[in-house]
Amino acid sequence: MNKHVMPKLTRRGFVIGTAAAGAGLAIGLDIPFGGPTVVRAADGSPEVNVWVVIRPDNTTVVRIARSEMGQGSLTGLAQLVAEELECDWSKVVTEYPTPGQSVARKRAWGDFSTGGSRGIRSSQDYVRKGGATARVMLVQAAANEWKVPASECTAANSVITHTPSGKTTTYGKVVEAAAKLEPPAEVKLKDPKDWKIIGKGVKRLDTVDKTTGAMIYGSDVKLPGMLNATIKDCPVFGGKLKSYDEAKIMGMKGVKKVVRVSDSSVAVVADTWWHAKTALDALPIVWDEGENAKVSSESIAKWLAEGLDNAQPAYIGNQNGDAKAAIAGAVKKVEAVYNYPYQNHAPMEPMNATALYTPDKCEVWCGTQNGEAAFAATMEASGLPAEKCEVHKLILGGGFGRRGMTDYVRQAVLIAKEMPGTPVKLLWSREEDMAQGKFHPVTQCKMTGAFDADNNLTALHVRLSGQSILYTVRPAALVNGMDTAAFQGLSPSGDAAIGYSVPNLLVEHSMRNPTFRPASGAA
Amino acid sequence: MANLTINGKSISVDVEDDTPLLWAIRENVGLTGTKYGCGIALCGACTVHVDGVAMRSCGVTVSEAVGKQITTIEGLASNGALHKVQQAWVANDVPQCGYCQAGMIMAVAALLNEKPKPTDQDINEAITNICRCGTFQQVREAIHAAANA
Ligand code: FES
Ligand code: FES
Numbered sequence: 001m002n003k004h005v006m007p008k009l010t011r012r013g014f015v016i017g018t019a020a021a022g023a024g025l026a027i028g029l030d031i032p033f034g035g036p037t038v039v040r041a042a043d044g045s046p047e048v049n050v051w052v053v054i055r056p057d058n059t060t061v062v063r064i065a066r067s068e069m070g071q072g073s074l075t076g077l078a079q080l081v082a083e084e085l086e087c088d089w090s091k092v093v094t095e096y097p098t099p100g101q102s103v104a105r106k107r108a109w110g111d112f113s114t115g116g117s118r119g120i121r122s123s124q125d126y127v128r129k130g131g132a133t134a135r136v137m138l139v140q141a142a143a144n145e146w147k148v149p150a151s152e153c154t155a156a157n158s159v160i161t162h163t164p165s166g167k168t169t170t171y172g173k174v175v176e177a178a179a180k181l182e183p184p185a186e187v188k189l190k191d192p193k194d195w196k197i198i199g200k201g202v203k204r205l206d207t208v209d210k211t212t213g214a215m216i217y218g219s220d221v222k223l224p225g226m227l228n229a230t231i232k233d234c235p236v237f238g239g240k241l242k243s244y245d246e247a248k249i250m251g252m253k254g255v256k257k258v259v260r261v262s263d264s265s266v267a268v269v270a271d272t273w274w275h276a277k278t279a280l281d282a283l284p285i286v287w288d289e290g291e292n293a294k295v296s297s298e299s300i301a302k303w304l305a306e307g308l309d310n311a312q313p314a315y316i317g318n319q320n321g322d323a324k325a326a327i328a329g330a331v332k333k334v335e336a337v338y339n340y341p342y343q344n345h346a347p348m349e350p351m352n353a354t355a356l357y358t359p360d361k362c363e364v365w366c367g368t369q370n371g372e373a374a375f376a377a378t379m380e381a382s383g384l385p386a387e388k389c390e391v392h393k394l395i396l397g398g399g400f401g402r403r404g405m406t407d408y409v410r411q412a413v414l415i416a417k418e419m420p421g422t423p424v425k426l427l428w429s430r431e432e433d434m435a436q437g438k439f440h441p442v443t444q445c446k447m448t449g450a451f452d453a454d455n456n457l458t459a460l461h462v463r464l465s466g467q468s469i470l471y472t473v474r475p476a477a478l479v480n481g482m483d484t485a486a487f488q489g490l491s492p493s494g495d496a497a498i499g500y501s502v503p504n505l506l507v508e509h510s511m512r513n514p515t516f517r518p519a520s521g522a523a
Numbered sequence: 524m525a526n527l528t529i530n531g532k533s534i535s536v537d538v539e540d541d542t543p544l545l546w547a548i549r550e551n552v553g554l555t556g557t558k559y560g561c562g563i564a565l566c567g568a569c570t571v572h573v574d575g576v577a578m579r580s581c582g583v584t585v586s587e588a589v590g591k592q593i594t595t596i597e598g599l600a601s602n603g604a605l606h607k608v609q610q611a612w613v614a615n616d617v618p619q620c621g622y623c624q625a626g627m628i629m630a631v632a633a634l635l636n637e638k639p640k641p642t643d644q645d646i647n648e649a650i651t652n653i654c655r656c657g658t659f660q661q662v663r664e665a666i667h668a669a670a671n672a
Contacts, residue, residue: 207621
């Protein structure tokens with residue numbers, strides 16, 4: 001049965017390579033290959049390359065670097081590899097490589113980030129090459145064994161056939177030999193018209209486990225001796241933790257420790273999460289809410305409205321003709337202001353991460369949209385170098401951009417660091433999730449249209465005022481302190497082009513970045 | 524200490540009487556298919572059957588559950604065969620992230636016990652579970668498919 005293999009929940013976690021990767025391996029970012037040194041999966045089966053492991057029983061394990069959070073990219077990416085590999089789709093299983101292994105193997109799996117509908121788009125080319133390369137090597141291994149030219153052999157459904165003689169063998173039988181071959185420098189990808197798996201409505205690989213309760217999400221992780229934690233960060237962004245009275249709760253059932261996690265957050269660690277949550281709710285906490293305590297929906301709306309004033313600086317995202325002049329001289333003008341509120345991502349599964357820290361090693365188990373960012377957060381919070389850190393990814397109970405952030409990973413590591421040798425699972429309450437959202441940006445838009453005597457639209461001015469996602473997630477990409485990327489659907493060309501032609505058009509964005517709330521990607 | 528009957532097995536759990544059944548199931552019994560989404564009986568992710576009735580286990584205390592037959596998602600299949608609701612879910616590829624689906628399936632299984640052929644109106648009234656991914660249309664189609672199976 002198709003199955004997504006979960007990281008093993010043991011202290012050592014899930015180790016792919018024994019014949020350690022790195023030294024002696026020629027791994028490139030674009031088409032990473034196992035090369036002549038055979039790298040083995042945890043069960044001993046050889047990697048043909050980093051994307052493909054084949055077991056003796058012909059099960060094909062496809063490695064998936066991107067995250068699955070409901071959109072089906074896990075299945076889609078496996079389809080891409082399987083198509084080129086010509087393997088038996090009914091025997092495909094998937095597994096996540098870890099960011100730590102990727103780093104150790106010179107980023108063998110490339111980018112792990114999953115968001116903005118890019119998971120498949122931006123990796124389809126190299127994962128297909130991974131499948132095709134593996135197929136060529138498997139066929140070559142069979143040809144070598146039969147002492148015939150590879151060009152006389154074909155592959156389908158994990159079976160290799162020597163056409164002239166009718167001899168057959170399977171991927172499982174030749175994989176050991178294939179894994180020792182030099183990968184071909186060039187491979188030809190299939191013509192899309194010949195696709196049998198890509199783009200076809202196959203069943204998702206992970207559905208059954210999602211209907212039986214067997215699927216393990218981050219919040220379901222169990223480790224031997226694990227404790228449970230929950231946290232409160234200052235409910236006003238930018239505020240601080242002034243004091244708390246831990247004596248009041250230390251006697252409560254199951255409570256093990258109260259941890260000041262940062263200058264704005266405190267966590268309770270207990271035997272069960274319910275005990276941790278009950279105790280944290282009972283903990284007297286004094287916050288210094290700071291300047292932002294004065295911010296209200298009214299003050300935010302007023303401040304955004306100021307950005308609608310044409311005198312304020314704005315970045316022009318799209319223009320043709322002279323919209324301002326056309327509007328000034330128009331027979332008829334229509335103007336309307338629209339508001340788009342803050343939206344919390346609120347994935348169904350509240351934020352969580354489990355961490356196990358010792359001075360020698362820090363391991364994290366979590367759902368994340370960005371494995372490498374979670375890995376970097378683990379390094380930073382633990383203070384340990386890359387080779388002593390690892391992140392084991394689990395399926396996400398929803399992402400929507402929120403799990404591209406790593407605040408919860410950092411918190412889990414900081415808590416675990418206070419209890420070396422004890423795994424700690426940090427799970428936010430829903431209340432904390434609502435309080436600590438990295439909201440999708442609040443925006444206002446003033447639309448001004450000009451019409452001629454026959455009511456034809458002659459000019460359109462779209463004046464946006466709002467928060468910038470870029471400002472929070474990639475400040476270096478701002479141009480003169482302005483957001484150039486806020487124009488999806490209004491751009492002059494490309495995927496995000498405006499769908500109408502208007503004789504005089506002006507689309508501009510006045511960035512109004514509040515200090516009271518960082519933003520994150522699409523909700 | 525309380526004695527619970529979960530999926531036909533008698534299990535004693537060492538918890539305070541007012542512990543929500545959800546957390547006893549997840550943490551003390553170790554069955555993690557039942558999910559936490561809100562903790563205040565709003566989302567339905569934690570739905571289980573208590574004496575055959577769909578209940579949000581975060582809003583039921585352990586002491587209220589003593590002496591009752593509790594069924595969780597792990598106990599819905601019988602004799603190795605998925606329940607017809609689970610089968611319809613698989614056939615219709617309902618889940619997206621899947622996190623809400625255990626609760627969704629438990630709520631639907633209870634509905635079909637009571638109303639074997641629910642109308643859209645019945646579904647609107649009975650199935651109020653939240654799915655953040657937005658699988659509501661697939662859920663509705665799969666409910667009708669299960670009803671007609
Ligand atoms: S967790 Fe029980 S209804 Fe949401
Ligand atoms: S499938 Fe993701 S919340 Fe319902």
